[in-house]
């Protein structure tokens with residue numbers, strides 16, 4: 001099985017902080033993720049500055065009508081992300097439109113992976129019930145995952161708990177990117193469907209996404225190195 005790689009989520013509104021984390025984590029992580037917190041505070045040019053040759057996961061989780069998502073993704077092309085996110089629950093037509101827009105707007109050899117977010121790792125069965133979905137998170141993730149891959153997504157964002165059923169349904173091909181990662185002994189927070197780095201690696205995650213356990217650590221570099229060691233030993 002291919003090694004599981006580490007993405008750090010640089011979740012901050014602050015340019016100096018993002019730059020400091022990106023620099024100190026060079027060589028300790030495999031990619032950086034910038035999302036809405038940083039983008040809404042600092043804008044797209046700041047993303048370009050922080051990315052600066054690094055592998056960029058641009059996580060803006062687009063979810064709108066097909067035309068708007070397609071045009072939005074086209075507007076992001078100058079940033080040359082390696083990965084982009086859309087919400088699978090936007091539906092088949094939205095996902096298809098996203099894929100067509102990305103195929104048209106990005107050079108074929110630098111086309112970003114389109115990742116469809118299935119069920120947010122902060123949601124449990126009760127939260128799904130609240131929004132009218134009376135399936136387990138696992139059932140809903142597999143359903144949305146099948147739809148998204150059929151419609152042209154390259155991969156999925158899911159929790160580590162759904163990797164095995166997704167691989168059963170969809171095989172090895174979809175890229176599985178897994179947040180909700182908490183090293184053993186972490187305090188509980190807004191993440192509900194969690195696993196440790198080693199558990200995610202053993203389950204077959206292609207990438208794990210880790211934010212606060214690295215960025216809120218007193219020593220982010222040591223925290224990232226410890227996670228890499230855990231992945232390597234899994």
Ligand SMILES: O=C(O)c1cc(=O)[nH]c(=O)n1[C@@H]1O[C@H](COP(=O)(O)O)[C@@H](O)[C@H]1O
Nearest residue numbers: 009059119120121157179180209210211212
């Ligand atoms: O798309 C994502 O990256 C994502 C999807 C999801 O279901 N859950 C989730 O936590 N994320 C992101 O992954 C990161 C997790 O950060 P921490 O909870 O601090 O490790 C955040 O930047 C979230 O926005």
